[in-house]
Amino acid sequence: MLREKYSYAANEDGASFTFESTGPKGVIKKVIKFEKVGSWVNLSVYSLGFGDWNDELHDFDDSATSNNDDRDKVLATVASTVLEFTEKHGQLVVTAEGFTPARTRLYQMAIRANLAEIEKSFLVYGMYQGVPYPFKPGINFQSFFVIKK
């Protein structure tokens, strides 16, 4: 997580973030949105939404796979916004799930590669067949969630 990150903009309530990915495919605007979806054991649960903004469509591109040769930098930036969000809003749950199994596996790889550092600040869980487990390599989790320590 100490690796390079993009600079980002945050809205005033600290629940939306934007940054620009730059690489061979040009400049791609990325948007991160934390949306409250419910509560669990007295903790608010937020969904982490992440997408590519398409200026021509003036909307998000569901199928976007930007391939801008900056995957780790993008994921480190997204992780930083999770830290920022939880520091601003207190102890809560943030859940993340890819739109596709491939995208979810990408999240899993990123968590696994940075697990020791993430666990300094968060409890990390994965959902498998509808049951939450402490995150560990070797299980293809359906989704993930973290709770700020």
Place this chain on the structure above:
Amino acid sequence: MSQAKIIKEEGWQTKDTVWGPVTFRIDKNMPDYGKYPYFRKKAEKAKKTFSQIPGFTPLPSPSE
């Protein structure tokens, strides 16, 4: 956050975090991205998955 070192430069600030320095700015005019169906779908999918955990109380969907 108490050890955060803030350097102001044309609206951009850099602060130290447990995961290294980050540079950011506050955008008071950021659009409400939450209104787009893309994020609504993401939130509904997350809600459906998390609903498998006992004790979870989902927020009503906007259409409910």
